[in-house]
Amino acid sequence: MPQARAEKPLSFGVISQRSAVLTAEYWNPILAYLSRKSGVPLALKLGGSGPETSQRVGRGEFDVVYSNHIFTVDNDKVGYRVIARPLGSAIRGQIVVLEDSPVARLADLDGKTVAFPHNQAFVAYYVTQDALLRARVQVVPSFGGNQEGAMAQLKSGRAPAASVNSRIMSEYAEREGLRYRVLWSSAEFLNIPVAVHPRVRREQAQALQAALVGMAADEEGARVLAAAAALVQEKPPYGFVKVTDEEYESVRHFYRASLVRPD
């Protein structure tokens, strides 16, 4: 709806890591740049919540998607193909508490409330919940809607611990001045990829991939990336690199082996 171009834009879905507004503030300039550069019009589409976004991914509603929910057992059938991922360190799933929290071990969380973004988050739910289940620690989940929603519960004290994306958490803590302690951390996973739906034409996918990969090197693209990163206190390097589906095989594998089952 926001776009009013003659050519129907491609819908660009984004995983719910932050609030919708902050997500839009982050992505809209990037999408505008990509549209101009690639010639492929893009329109940001957000779900009302993480699960809804994940479900829409599963229904293949988005032409382009920034999400790792495409690797779940069910969503993998849609056939999204990764074309790029953000530069920078890999991500981890973490269970964090406030720095002065008395909780010292995962076992200390048994029977306690732990804040999660939502039950579709990869590193912040599947990975951490799997670890808790394996450690036989039964917690009471409290869903915050997105990554920062769960972090807000921790900050406010409503939950003694939070299950988070390590990269989002560090950015949030720096932005909000929150001092926290990592109680448990997962292995590293590649950052969330940008993927295209099979109905997207190849030249459009290639144009988008080229624009993404070349964005950091482009003066305008770098400025847009820097501005977006500044919004969420994202650390450099900025920009995207080309990836392949094979590089995310570990993620697909985790979904298949996880003790966590989708509701």
Added chain:
Amino acid sequence: MALRISTRLVLVSTVLLLVWGGSVLYLLGRSEVSHLRGHLTETLESQIRLMVPGITEQVVIGNYDMIERMLAARAQRPPVAWMRWHDVSGPQLLAAGTRQAATAPAWFVAWAALPVFERAQPIAVGGLTYGEVAVALDPAGALDQVWQELATAAGLLLAGIGTLLAAIVVVTRASLRPLDELNAAARRFGEGDYAQRADAAGAPEMVAAAQAFNGMAQRLECALASLRESELRWQFALEGAGDGVWDWDLRAGRIYFSARWKAMLGYAEGEIGDVFQEWQSRIHGDDLDATLRAMARHLDASTEVFVDEHRLRRKDGGYRWFLARGKVVERDDEGAALHMIGTHTDITARRQADAELRRHRDQLQALVQEQTADLRRAKEAAEAANREKSLFLANMSHELRTPMHAMLAFAQIGRDRGDERTSSYFERIRTSGERLSRLLNDLLDLSNIEAGRMTYTAEEVDLHETVTEVSEEMRPLLGAKRLTLAVAPPPHAPRVTGDPARLAQVVRNIVANAIRYSPEGGRIDVAFNGVAHRQVEMTIADQGVGIPEQELETIFDKFVQSSATRTKAGGTGLGLAICREIVRAHKGRIRACNGPQGGAVFHIVLPGIETAEEDVYEI
């Protein structure tokens, strides 16, 4: 129509309080409306501020159902008129607010002039404009609330004003009650209750007014009592005098006749009306014109008082004389008479007495005229007889003097030629003849004077020389009695204009009398004195027996001699009478008196001749 003070105070207070209350309400209304305007502006901003994050969130995720629900939910909150989302792609969502029935009147809404408050806020995230959210606030509801508050305030204000007015009415009535009582007292006083007094109570001003009224009433009561007494005395006097009173109101054309006035004409009360015609129709026809003219002259202020005597017809048909006196006591600005009062006095008796007096006077006048005619005739007869006498005397004197001269001449001859005895006879004849001759001369002179035939020359005469000459003539007589005639030398010549012979006759006569009545060896003094107005006075004084006081004037009458000298021989009793006539003919005067040392003194005063030295005469 004049309003009572309390009513005026209440009206003025009501107007002032209503104006004040209206002003308060107006200012309160303005303040409330201004406050409402600010409140609505803030509310508008607040609505936008509250709406934008939620709308933005939903717009970003494209949840238009949620947006519509949000708009609808917020639109239900007054004073929101409507809320609208206008998507940049064209479609819009509109949620209308609930509009309650307005309770504020249309004029109040128009007076408040509050528009619909609108505010639109574009929604852009990350440089991408999604659309515009707009909010409109309807001030009607808030205006209703303001109207209700103002109505409540107006009600309270009116209640307060009503209470205040009631208090004003109570206080005013209480304050003015002494004034009402004073007014009632004044009305009763005006109706004749002169003992009425006001109660001096209440506010100091009322006490002062009551005291002033009481003082005035006291003085008026005294004055009215005096007036009543005066009126009673006046009525008593009029009734005692028998006068009838009338009081004429010319404006109303009414005239009041007193009972006495009607009774004088034989009428009882009620038998005569109260118009001027009642009076006029009873005036005697011969008097009517004069009476009406006199009345008209007074009515037009030509006379100070109306006074007229006329006859009025009584009830029995007879006429009586009346004296009418009246005066206009009130005139208008142009001088026209408005009110006249007067009396009628029955003067019939006086008029009859006057007529009687006139009749007696006429008779007396006729008698006097008749007697005057008789006297005139007697006088004329006497004058004719006197003239005949004078003529007779003149003729007789003349006829007697001629033979008398012959007799004297022959007596002189006989005395000188006869023997001693014969000579003595002739001497007696001569002496008697001389006396008779003088008597004849005097008679002749007197008759000439009385007959108007005496003539005088007008020459300059020096009286000193005249006296000197007479003195020389009298020397033998003076020597015979060893008398001294002393003539005091005058400082200036005593000159007069006259007949020298007649003036010498006067001097001679008086000196002769002095010689005749002076004792032997005596002295006769002649002196001249200047008197005022250029006159010459000559004084001849002797040392004789003098003249009795009661005879000082009569001795100048004809044939009169002083009783003191009558026994002495010689006088004819005509000399001084002739002297007076001669002096009078010279416009002079002669008088006699007695000297301080005795003796007679004769003063002769004659007009002098102007000289350069005249001013030195002593006065």
